Amino acid sequence: MCLGVPGKVIEVDREMQIATVDFWGVKKQVRLEVCDAPVDPGDYILNHVGFAIRRIPPEEAAETLALYDELLRLADDQDLMTADVRAEIDAAPDATRSPKGAPDGSQ
Amino acid sequence: MTRNARFVDERITLKYGTGGGAMRALIEQVFAKGLGDVGDDGIGLAAMDDGAAIRVGDQYLVIATDSHVVQPIEFPGGDIGRLAICGTVNDLAMMGATKPLALTCAVIIEDGFPRDDLKRIWESIRATCEEARTTIVTGDTKVMGHGELDGLVLNTTGIGLTDRLVSDAGLQPGDKILVTGTMGDHGLAIMATRNELALETTLESDVAPVHTLVRRALDVGGEGVVALKDPTRGGLSSALHEMAEKSGVGIIVDETAVPLRDEVRAVGELLGIDPLVSANEGKAVFGLRPEVAAGVLDAIRSHPLGRNAAIVGECVAERPGFVVLDTGFGSRLLAEPEGELLPRIC
Amino acid sequence: MGPSDAFAQLKFRDPARARGLRDTLERLVRLADHAPVSVMHVCGSHEQAIAKFGLRAAFPQELQVIMGPGCPVCVTDVPEVDEAVALAKQGVRIASYGDMLRVPGTSQSLADAKAEGASVDVVYSVTQAVELAREHDEEIVFFASGFETTAVATAAVLVDDPPDNFSVLSAHKYIPPVMEIVAEMPETKIEGFLAAGHAATITGSKVFEKFVERHGLPVVIAGFEPLDVLAGLVKLLEVINSGEPRVENAFPRCVTREGNVHAQKLLWRVFRPTGGRWRGIAHVPNGNLRLRDEFAQYDTRKRFTIDASALWGYAPPKLVQQCQCGDIMAGIASPTDCQLFGKECTPDKPVGACMVSAEGTCKIWHQYGGRPDLRSIKRGAA
Secondary structure (H helix, E strand, C coil): CCCEEEEEEEEEECCCCEEEEEECCEEEEEECCCCCCCCCCCCEEEEECCEEEEEECCHHHHHHHHHHHHHHCCCCCCCHHHHHHHHHHHHCCCCCCCCCCCCCCCC | CCCCCCCCCCCCCHHHHCCCHHHHHHHHHHHCCCCCCCCCCEECHHHCCCCEEEEECCEEEEEEEEEECCCCCEECCEEHHHHHHHHHHHHHHHCCCCCEEEEEEEEEEECCCCHHHHHHHHHHHHHHHHHCCCCEEEEEEEEECCCCCCCEEEEEEEEEEECCCCCCCCCCCCCEEEECCCCCHHHHHHHHHCHHHCEECCCCCCCCCCHHHHHHHHHHHHHHEEEEECCCCCHHHHHHHHHHHHHCCEEEEEHHHCCCCHHHHHHHHHHCCCHHHCCCCCCCEEEECHHHHHHHHHHHHCCHHHCCCEEEEEEECCCCCCEEEECCCCEEECCCCCCCCCCCCC | CCHHHHHHCCHHHCHHHHHHHHHHHHHHHHHCCCCCEEEEECCHHHHHHHHHCCHHHCCCCCEEEEECCCCCCCCCCHHHHHHHHHHHHCCCEEEEEHHHCCCCCCCCCHHHHHHCCCCEEEECCHHHHHHHHHHCCCCEEEEECCCHHHHHHHHHHHCCCCCCCEEEEECCECCHHHHHHHHHCCCCCCCCEEEEHHHHHHHCHHHHHHHHHHHCCCEEEECCCHHHHHHHHHHHHHHHHHCCCCEEECCCCCCCCCCCHHHHHHHHHHEEEEEEEECCCEEEEEEEEEECHHHHHHEHHHHCCCCCHHHHHCCCCCHHHHCCHHHHHCCCCCHHHCCCECCCECCCCCCCHHHHCCCCHHHHHHHHCCCCCCCCCCCCCC
16 A cells, blocks of 8 residues: 555665665665565665565566566457557567656756 | 635635635635726736736736745755746746846845845846846835744746737647646755655756747747746646636647656655646746647757757647546546645555 | 666556556456446555556446545544644644645644644654654654554554654554455445555465455455556456456565565554544444554553544534445445535535545546546547
């Protein structure tokens, strides 16, 4: 429930149990004492109200995509529409790139 | 009468100052009663536009006024002084008066306010006036007791002349919507600086005078520029809602086409605040006839303040007064923001 | 393309996969032997995700995805809000999450009290409330709203030796009991539940196993990116169609069967479940979380005498009884069936949760004159 945002750990202060986490360019400190596993810089965590509630294993991103692709194929194999979509996904090198890219320094 | 019309409560509370439906109700039901009529050829109080326009000879005299109460008074990218000057210069420009004749500036200072802070803000005002090629010709000074106001309040009024007025109500189905740059920068930059949120970010306000940008667009687009508004309080959402309602059209926005800085998007996600309802202080929203859209886009992009301009939407006859967002996954109605932005946990 | 790159680029928002999942969902709904197929989600953030990405307009016509009582702010009952407002008016400094600020009690919200001069601070995290207590001598009361995920954070600060001038007014709620209530409503049309991914990150998927056994209703745990929500619904339809109800985890990157055991222990060490009213829904046994006796010294209700009677001057005494939120959430009624809708109950003075929530069914109907049909919007207009 409620606004859990994933971010990448940049720094860990083990004694204070605090990590500095990067959320797409914005940094915030997050507390670690309720996280389900120890974290290291480079790990991904799920942040909820300033606490890391889960260390997201790196292989999970790829496994999640695999899950989606498996669900896509739940439909009838002879269905042409699915084949089209599958082809579109396989063909697109980087289907999520935002069309505008990063804005330049000025407005 | 505005949609979802409501009546003004017994006591005027904070929500009446936030630029949304409550404020419009207050203006309609209290302020504009028996006042503000400038005749048929002009724009008066009832129009609730960015300013007023009065016919003088073969031109229009445009007047705009604003009070500025922002906290903190200095923030990444600017300060209350720059905000005040740009706010009024931009309001004039939104009516078509892109060469300000002069500005006034009245200050109300809290007892105990540091002289050096005041000087710094005044230097910012002077520099912004120079940048905007205008000046302050008269003003007023008051000091109130300690605790009777929050630091500093500025009021600026500007005047300008124009041959052609641009309203915010001239849209018709088929017209295009253009934004001159990234959305939500100012509001989220202010939110992000709040100490208790403890966010480390390089987000800055976009506060800037956009009158020369608007001039360029008007020169190229001419009569094809049919609506113009600056998306300040309430962000792009408020601006589009007003335009849609006043023009009697629906607007469909392609959310994936709206330019957003990655950091603005990130702060928005972290705090649960939509960049489309967050204020901008250096941007404009244009309504354009389709035949001039491409030319105006190029003209704006050639200006330093318009590099990230984009066409983001279209007007339709259906659902007049409503703004629909095509998210790329589906679509939703863009709600009008009410009240100040608050971080959300749920 | 390594896994972390996928993450960084939020491939869980890939429009092509979204279209594919949506088509699969359409096909599965058609394979069901009836229409409409009704499922419920019990999470405010799921509704926010659905709303933000405009997913409702992409769902098949014959699929009803109903917003259940999953917005903890909206289901915080009037007396609980009154406690916080009364304290604020008594001169006590209150720290609260932003969402709670405008929720009305009997006559006022915390925002109203603040406008009248009460000391109310909006915080993003409970740790900020603790900071306030450290920085000031005065009493700081943290108005603790949110479900079990958020309660874990409150628990964490309470075991970390907070200052003496800090206390917690707990309005935390626990979700699984309200699912029981919905499942047990005699005319309920709900055929399956989409469960909240973040709560399940803490509790684990095991917490739903007995529920599924008892009621024969499948539960699929889903995340909050658009692909997560669509994938979760696809999985739910698959299980519904199979006729073999079970718990399924469609959010494996965050949810395991056991969950976050350390966080669970912390949660139940500090809080005990107790029955209470949820706004517009009725009594939910074990639905509220209150501080255990060992933490009595930080319990606002034990530290202060809260007198909320002054707030009852304007009292809509019987209104709450006429509120139909429970039926609306169970998919049995629609807002226009409720006598209070648009009259005594409006966004400005809401009675039930469905009108309080930004995405509540009644709120949306009132704002837009019904549930708007946006299916006709086509891409590429610009």
